[in-house]
Amino acid sequence: MSDQLRHSNLEKTYNHHDVEQRWSSAHWEELGVYEAESSRVLEGGKESYTVLMPPPNVTGSLTLGHVLNHTLQDIFIRYQRMQGREALWLPGTDHAGIATQTVVEKKLRKEGISRHDLGRREFLDHVWQWRDEYGGLITRQLRKLGISCDWRRNLFTMDERASKAVRHAFISLYRDGLIYRGKRIINWCPVSQTALSDEEVIMKSRKDELVYVSYPLVSRPEESITIATVRPETILADVAIAVNPEDPRYRDLIGELCVVPVAGRHIPVIADSYVDIEFGTGALKITPAHDPNDYDVASRHNLPVITVVGRDGRMIDDFGYRGMDRFEARKKIVHDLEERGNLVRTEEYEHNVGYSERADVVVEPYLSEQWFVNMKPLAEKALEVVEEGEITFHPRHWLSTYRHWMENIQDWCISRQLWWGHRIPAWYDSEGRTWVAESYEEACHLAGTDKLVQDEDVLDTWFSSWLWPLTTLGWDGGHCDNDDIRAFYPTSTLVTGPDIIFFWVARMIMAGLYFKGEIPFRDVYFTSIIRDLKGRKLSKSLGNSPDPLKVIDTYGTDALRFTIVYIAPLGQDVLFGEEKCELGRNFATKIWNATRLVFMQREKYFTDMDEFSSMYREFRPDPDACSGPERWILQRYHALLEGYHQAFRQFRLNDIVRSLYEFFRGDYCDWYLEAMKIELDTAAPEDARAKVCLAISVLEGVMKLLHPVMPFMTDEIWHHILDRSAEESISLQAMPQPLEQWRGLDVGGFGLVQSIVSEIRSIRALFSVPHDMEAEVIVKASRQSAVAELQSYSPIISGLTRSRVDIVVDAVRPPRSASAVVDGHELFVPLKGLISFEKEIARLEKEVANVMAYVKRLEKKLSNQGFVANAPEEVVRKEQEKLHEAQDNLEKLQANLHVLSD
Structure with missing residues (x-):
C-alpha cells in the first residue's frame, strides 16, 4: 500500500471546523461554481432553474428562520444544478425603512443629535454610512451557512437600478388610476411617527379593562344607553352610538340623541348591521378618527370625524386631558367617569392588540392623508393564476388563505413618514395640485413652474420588494426584456414563510402580471414556523431563540442544516431545541466513520491510488457477478434514487433527508458494510477489489444525494474518493439516476438472512446474553431446497450475531433453548452456558410481578365506569393502549420464563 493511498483516507476524527473552513463559500465563490449565465440558456439550450432569495433586512442577523428558509432554497438550487440545469439563485437585501432609520436614529441620540438637527440630506448620508459599515452582516452570516448564490448579482433594494424601477412602477400605476392620495385610518406608530403596513404590526395578547359607560338620553335624562369600550380615552371623539337594527332592545331608541360623558356633546343613536348584538351591551360607540370600522360606519351615515389622540400618542382634546399620554388619559377619564356617575362597571378583558414591530408600542389607529394602491383590479388576475394552477402552493392548503385575502382585499397604504427609503415621486405646486414624475425637472415641465415641493414621505418597503423578481434580473423600469429576463423569468421556486403570503407573495404575483404580463414564479414552498420544544414561537423577549452561529460552532453547519430539515415536515410547525442537533452531528460522525472504514479496505486491497483509480473509473456492477448482499444494497440504492427524485418533484424535502438517513445508517452501514467485511475475509484479491469499488461507488452516490x-x-469526502483538485466540486457533478436493471431485482435470500439475524439478536437481548459470548444457533430449515442457500449465508449470520450456525432439516429443539420462527424456518438458541438460569429466572419473575401489578391497575381504572364516561376520549384511548402494550409485554416475559423453567 502506498503513502498516497494512506494519505487519501480521512482524519481519524471528524472536525467540522476544519472541513467547513476548507470548503467555505469563499472557496466556491472564487471558483465561480455558482455563477449562472443567460447565454448557456439562450444559446446553449440548457434549461434554467431560478430561485429568489427573500431579501433579509439589511439590519438583520442570522436567525433559525433564516437557517430553515435558506437551507431549503439551497437544497432546491443545488439539486437542480446537479440535474444539469442552469441554476440561478438571486440574492439581495432589503433596505428595511423603519428598522434601519430606527437603528441610525438611536445611534445619533447617543451622540445627542436628532435627524431634524441634521436635515434630510445629511441624515441620509449617516444612514448610507451605517449601511456600508454594518449592513453586510447578514450576507456574511448567510455565507457561513454555505448557501450557493450567484453573489455577483447581489441586489440592494436602494441600488439605483431598483430605485429607478420603483419610480417607474409608482408613475405607471398612478397614470393608470391605480394609485391615489386620500384620507384613511391607518396603523400609526407614535414612536416612529409613521404609517405601518399590517406586516409591521405584531398582534399580542393583552389584558385591559372593559369599561361600561352610560350615555344619558337627551329627551329622557333619567334613562341612558350603556356601551362597553377598552379605549375610554376616545369617548371624547364619539360622534354616534350604533346599534344593530335587528336588536329589539334598542329599536325604539334609534334616532334619539345621547350626551357624550365629559364632552357634553349630543350624538345620535344610529342603526347599522355592523354592530355585533352579542358583544358587550350590543351598543357601540362610534369614534371614526380612531377605529377603521367606525370610520366605515361614519362614512355610511355622513357623520363628522373628531380626533383626540395626536401623532405622538398624546391627547389633543379640549376637555382637560391635552398633553397627557393616551394611557395616562385612559386612567384619568375612568376616574372622572366614576366621579360624574357615568361609570357602570369595569371588568378584565383579554384581547389581541397591535404593536409596532420595531418600537414595541401599541399601534394607534390614525386618520391621515396617505398614498394608496387600488388593489382590487390587481388582485383578480393574481387570484385567477393561482386557482388555475399556473402557480402552485406547497402545501396546497395555503390556497384557501390566499383566496380569502384576495377576495376581501383592502387598498394598500404605501406612504411612510420616514426619510430612509424611496421618496415618493410626487411634487405639489402652490395651489396644492399634484404632479407625479420621474424627476423634479420632469415635474416642473408638466406643471409649467419650478415652484414645486416634493412629497416628504417615502414608499413602504414592500413597494420595492414586490418588484423583486424583475429588479433582481436587471429590470430598471424600462421594457421588461433583457437576456437575463428571457433566460430566467418566470423564476422557478419561491421559498418563504406563510406569514408574508399577503404582503409579499401576493403582491409579487400582482406586480409580475401588471408590469411583465407573466407570473413571477411557478411554485411557492411555504416553510414551517419554528417553535421551541414547548410549542412557543421563538422570540428574543422569551429568550428561547438560539443563536444559529453558536449552534454552528458547537455542532457544525452540516449538522444544523440536516437537523432543521429532518424535523420540518411540509406544512407542519418545527419544534426546535439546540440539543436536537445531536442528531445531525451524530449522523455526520457516522458518515465520516463509515467512509474511513471503506477507505481502509481500499488501502488493504489496492497497492496505490493509480491502481484504484484505473479500476474504479471503469467499474460497473454486474448483477450476475454480485453477491446477495451486493445485489440487495444496489436494489435498495436504486429504490432510494427513485424515491429521492420523486420527493423532489413533490417538494417533500423532509422525506428526502429521512430516506437518506435511514438508507445510510441502516441499509448501508448496519447491513451492507457489516456483510461486506465478512465477505472480504474469504474473497479472492480481484473479487475483493471489486467489492471495495462497489462500496465506494454507492458511497459516492449517497454523497451526491446528500450534497x-x-x-x-x-x-470533503468526494475529494478523497479519487485524486481530485481543489478546483473541482461535487456541486457540478451529475446527480445519480435510477437504472432499470436494478428495479425489482431478485436479491436472493439476503432479506431472509436479515430476518434471521434480527431474531437471533432479539433473543440474545431478551435473555441478556453477554455481547462477547458466542452462542450456538440451530436453524431448522422448512425444506431441503433452502438448506444450501442458507448455508451460503452462514458466515454472515455467524458474523453478525456472534454465533455458531448449524442449518439442518430434521433438528430437534434442545432443552432450555429460546426459539423463533422466520418464514417457516425454526431458530433454536440453547441458553445453557450463556446465562445464569437462577439469576435470569429471578429477574424475570420480578419483572413479571411488576408488569402484572401494572396491568391490574390499568384494568381497574378502565373498569371504572365513572372514569370511562367522564374522561376525554383521547385519555381513555391512551389508557387502553397502555393496557394492550403491558399485556403483550407480560405474555412475552411469561414465555421467556417458561423457556428457562423448562
Missing part, C-alpha cells in the same frame, strides 16, 4: 443538504462534508 444539497450537507454541502461541506460531502465535498
Whole structure:
C-alpha cells in the first residue's frame, strides 16, 4: 500500500471546523461554481432553474428562520444544478425603512443629535454610512451557512437600478388610476411617527379593562344607553352610538340623541348591521378618527370625524386631558367617569392588540392623508393564476388563505413618514395640485413652474420588494426584456414563510402580471414556523431563540442544516431545541466513520491510488457477478434514487433527508458494510477489489444525494474518493439516476438472512446474553431446497450475531433453548452456558410481578365506569393502549420464563 493511498483516507476524527473552513463559500465563490449565465440558456439550450432569495433586512442577523428558509432554497438550487440545469439563485437585501432609520436614529441620540438637527440630506448620508459599515452582516452570516448564490448579482433594494424601477412602477400605476392620495385610518406608530403596513404590526395578547359607560338620553335624562369600550380615552371623539337594527332592545331608541360623558356633546343613536348584538351591551360607540370600522360606519351615515389622540400618542382634546399620554388619559377619564356617575362597571378583558414591530408600542389607529394602491383590479388576475394552477402552493392548503385575502382585499397604504427609503415621486405646486414624475425637472415641465415641493414621505418597503423578481434580473423600469429576463423569468421556486403570503407573495404575483404580463414564479414552498420544544414561537423577549452561529460552532453547519430539515415536515410547525442537533452531528460522525472504514479496505486491497483509480473509473456492477448482499444494497440504492427524485418533484424535502438517513445508517452501514467485511475475509484479491469499488461507488452516490443538504462534508469526502483538485466540486457533478436493471431485482435470500439475524439478536437481548459470548444457533430449515442457500449465508449470520450456525432439516429443539420462527424456518438458541438460569429466572419473575401489578391497575381504572364516561376520549384511548402494550409485554416475559423453567 502506498503513502498516497494512506494519505487519501480521512482524519481519524471528524472536525467540522476544519472541513467547513476548507470548503467555505469563499472557496466556491472564487471558483465561480455558482455563477449562472443567460447565454448557456439562450444559446446553449440548457434549461434554467431560478430561485429568489427573500431579501433579509439589511439590519438583520442570522436567525433559525433564516437557517430553515435558506437551507431549503439551497437544497432546491443545488439539486437542480446537479440535474444539469442552469441554476440561478438571486440574492439581495432589503433596505428595511423603519428598522434601519430606527437603528441610525438611536445611534445619533447617543451622540445627542436628532435627524431634524441634521436635515434630510445629511441624515441620509449617516444612514448610507451605517449601511456600508454594518449592513453586510447578514450576507456574511448567510455565507457561513454555505448557501450557493450567484453573489455577483447581489441586489440592494436602494441600488439605483431598483430605485429607478420603483419610480417607474409608482408613475405607471398612478397614470393608470391605480394609485391615489386620500384620507384613511391607518396603523400609526407614535414612536416612529409613521404609517405601518399590517406586516409591521405584531398582534399580542393583552389584558385591559372593559369599561361600561352610560350615555344619558337627551329627551329622557333619567334613562341612558350603556356601551362597553377598552379605549375610554376616545369617548371624547364619539360622534354616534350604533346599534344593530335587528336588536329589539334598542329599536325604539334609534334616532334619539345621547350626551357624550365629559364632552357634553349630543350624538345620535344610529342603526347599522355592523354592530355585533352579542358583544358587550350590543351598543357601540362610534369614534371614526380612531377605529377603521367606525370610520366605515361614519362614512355610511355622513357623520363628522373628531380626533383626540395626536401623532405622538398624546391627547389633543379640549376637555382637560391635552398633553397627557393616551394611557395616562385612559386612567384619568375612568376616574372622572366614576366621579360624574357615568361609570357602570369595569371588568378584565383579554384581547389581541397591535404593536409596532420595531418600537414595541401599541399601534394607534390614525386618520391621515396617505398614498394608496387600488388593489382590487390587481388582485383578480393574481387570484385567477393561482386557482388555475399556473402557480402552485406547497402545501396546497395555503390556497384557501390566499383566496380569502384576495377576495376581501383592502387598498394598500404605501406612504411612510420616514426619510430612509424611496421618496415618493410626487411634487405639489402652490395651489396644492399634484404632479407625479420621474424627476423634479420632469415635474416642473408638466406643471409649467419650478415652484414645486416634493412629497416628504417615502414608499413602504414592500413597494420595492414586490418588484423583486424583475429588479433582481436587471429590470430598471424600462421594457421588461433583457437576456437575463428571457433566460430566467418566470423564476422557478419561491421559498418563504406563510406569514408574508399577503404582503409579499401576493403582491409579487400582482406586480409580475401588471408590469411583465407573466407570473413571477411557478411554485411557492411555504416553510414551517419554528417553535421551541414547548410549542412557543421563538422570540428574543422569551429568550428561547438560539443563536444559529453558536449552534454552528458547537455542532457544525452540516449538522444544523440536516437537523432543521429532518424535523420540518411540509406544512407542519418545527419544534426546535439546540440539543436536537445531536442528531445531525451524530449522523455526520457516522458518515465520516463509515467512509474511513471503506477507505481502509481500499488501502488493504489496492497497492496505490493509480491502481484504484484505473479500476474504479471503469467499474460497473454486474448483477450476475454480485453477491446477495451486493445485489440487495444496489436494489435498495436504486429504490432510494427513485424515491429521492420523486420527493423532489413533490417538494417533500423532509422525506428526502429521512430516506437518506435511514438508507445510510441502516441499509448501508448496519447491513451492507457489516456483510461486506465478512465477505472480504474469504474473497479472492480481484473479487475483493471489486467489492471495495462497489462500496465506494454507492458511497459516492449517497454523497451526491446528500450534497444539497450537507454541502461541506460531502465535498470533503468526494475529494478523497479519487485524486481530485481543489478546483473541482461535487456541486457540478451529475446527480445519480435510477437504472432499470436494478428495479425489482431478485436479491436472493439476503432479506431472509436479515430476518434471521434480527431474531437471533432479539433473543440474545431478551435473555441478556453477554455481547462477547458466542452462542450456538440451530436453524431448522422448512425444506431441503433452502438448506444450501442458507448455508451460503452462514458466515454472515455467524458474523453478525456472534454465533455458531448449524442449518439442518430434521433438528430437534434442545432443552432450555429460546426459539423463533422466520418464514417457516425454526431458530433454536440453547441458553445453557450463556446465562445464569437462577439469576435470569429471578429477574424475570420480578419483572413479571411488576408488569402484572401494572396491568391490574390499568384494568381497574378502565373498569371504572365513572372514569370511562367522564374522561376525554383521547385519555381513555391512551389508557387502553397502555393496557394492550403491558399485556403483550407480560405474555412475552411469561414465555421467556417458561423457556428457562423448562
